[in-house]
Amino acid sequence: MNDLPENEASDLRGAVHKALSHWTKNTADPGTLLIELVAVQQAQSELGAGETPSMLRAATNKVLQEAMADLEKRAPRVVDVLRQRFVYDKTLKEVANMMNFSTHQISRMQRDGIEQLTDKLLAQEEAIGRERARSLESVLPPPTYTRLFGVDELCQELTALLATPEAPWVVALVGMGGLGKTAVSDWVTRYLLKQLSFSHLVWIKAGASHTMGGQAEPPSLTYEKILNQLLAQLFPGARTPLDVADRTMKVRQALKARPYLVVIDNLEAAEDTSILLNYLNDLAQPSKFLLTTRIRVAKQAAIRDVPLDVLSFADSAAFMRHHAAETGVTAVAQATDEDLQKVYAKVGGNPLALKIVVNVLDMLPLNRLLDGLTQNYPTQVLEMYMRIYWQAWQTLSENGRTLLKAMPLTREPADVDYLLVISGLSENAIWPAIEELRQRSLLEVEGDLHEKRYGIHHLTDTFLRTEIIHIPMT
């Protein structure tokens, strides 16, 4: 059985009955065609079917025919009834006479048949959904989390905003670094794909919007870069139109033709984000945009910003215990609420900060850590971070520090060869250092089986530049 609520299943039963009743009729009435089924949409595209009534009917009938053929293996009699009644357009009485049953019995068999056919179609939809979600998920970078904490309501809000076929068309998930915007977007995206809310997905990693000289780039340039990435993903290998307006039109046409979910992660357009969002809004509908950004968005129609807040104490405690269990910091995994409350009072509910604290507690006793975090939360968030980083720094081995100190030279994740050069560590020394920093959540590892690259979070970078190396921020 499927997981759909009973009223949805019964709605579909009604629709299946209606579609069967119109088997031989060429009407374009959408109520008589099962066009909401992905299987029918696929059949439509396999048949090269346009929007003509006869082609839409052919696609619907093809799906029903295949489902009946499948059902026939275990319920041949009811399928025979369905065929006689709808494919051959016979009356109840004619079928009853032909099969030597009463009309009442035939009516009951027909009802059973429609019910079983509906179940089959639903199961098929689920299977297609799972398959499609799997295939679309391959576009996504691997998730960086195993579980999310304290974001149930937020995820519900986001999925509702994105799944509804109306405004807002652009949704911005806003929050400071380390709160887990990318993780939340990843979860929401995977959920929506499983729910078949979107048939297509584009995931773009935006990144730096500053030039090498440090100047902020104008929103029009950020938009053009996004547009070019969209083009490359929507039309791989296709010739790019000459003019920006033509490129916009091409992307717009694609995003208007089918409901895409476009996720733009880490959008850092510092200058006039509202202009950029208006550009994106113009491309949307029925497609939707989900952005993650550290910069609050000005209020605008059809664009919604959803703040990602710090975790509550309960969620922070659960998160700390979970992370501790995952990384083998048993002292924290078994800590009392009272102890964790002390940590929360100093650190607050920022997941990245909490992760680092948990890892520091693998080395330092709680009181020592708490003494280091002299001011109670809330304080200046960045200052709080710096205190946490100091604590983490003090627990590091010499090689760990040496490697970490060199990391601001990696503006982008770098391979181990470069790390060897800039850290001056030997091959034997660098792997334990990498492992140590990774365990302390101070080093991010990305890549696949064949290639790994190593980078640092921008907050770690800020700490190193301001506190350790003493270089001005760019």
Added chain:
Amino acid sequence: MLDDGQDEPDPDYIRSIRAGLRYWQKKTETMQAGQAMWLDGQRFNLNEAVVQGLRYPETWQDTALLLLQTFDFSEWRGYWHEWTAVFEQALAAAPDQQTVVYGRLQNRLGQLYRLGHRLPEAEAQHEAALVLAQKLANDELLAITYNCLAEYHLEQRDVDQTRAFAQAALDLAQTRPSLERIAAFAHFSLGKNEEFVGNWPAAIDQFQQAIQTWLSLNNNVYLARSWAKLGEIYANTSEFDLAQQAFEEAGAILGPTNNVKDKALVSLRLGVLYYRQKKWARAETAFLEIDPVALREQNELDLLATVYNNLGNVYLEMKRWDSAADHLNLAIALFRERENALELGNSLGTLASVYAQDGKQEGALPLYEEAIQLLRQFPQSQWAQKLLREFGAGYEKLREALGKDTDKQ
């Protein structure tokens, strides 16, 4: 413990920067197109090493040498607009301003200014480098600077100055085998200068010498550029087969690279070649092969405008008036923005021809007038004179047809 007010950089970090700079120096020692492709994926870390290296006097020299060594990469891949501020920073942070390295940086900054169409600033940098080169009596710096000044004057369409400086660079470069690269650039500048005045045999001779030199230096990108220029001259002299061969040579060299601009230039010239042979559809295809996104991202607006202009010309020949007007208007907007008077004059005159043939005579007149006014600024350019004759005739014919006096121009 938070900020303790200490601003001395950590000595370990200085060591890291130095090691990073050495790493990049080694990786870019013999810059070839394939290497540039690899570097493309790593450029943010290269950039960071440079930005950090310029912060400290003890790493300035290594950084400056790396900047000079990787200049070709930034120019080939169109990152020059990002590098302008970095070269400015490099000069501002130089511990000693009386060195050959400083002079070379000045010339490179001048070159970046030229690419960014900041000509007075470019000239100032090259002139300052010339003074320094003379003071240091350094032949290499002197030869480089002469050639930079030749390129600068070439962009200013100053034929005599271009010839004088390029020849001076060549004379000096030919005295030393180590300056062969500068000799090749000088041949290239001289070739372009001869092309400008329409002296095709001399231009062919210069480009062929440039080709020979680049071949011996095994520098593929500049070799491809020289082949492409040679092809252009052959196209001008209607030696279409030779032109095609030259473009194919250039295309084959550039094929495996990601040098967007160079590839675009070859497609552009190939399109022009087809255009000259009246093969409109093939010309259109060649122009449409060019990736406008990359050109715009690399700020190659003159080149992009030329693509639009050429497509406009093709559509004019195909009598697709609306497409022709659309593309020419795009070209005009860009050339105007770039203050490229010669090309702007050409696009305006062509748009006037489109309007004249499309029955929009009143709209054509002011365009012809502006085009003629602009083209008159280039009495030494054979091409400008040819355009003046064509547009002038079109203008007169139109005025006559409209029954207007012909003494306005």
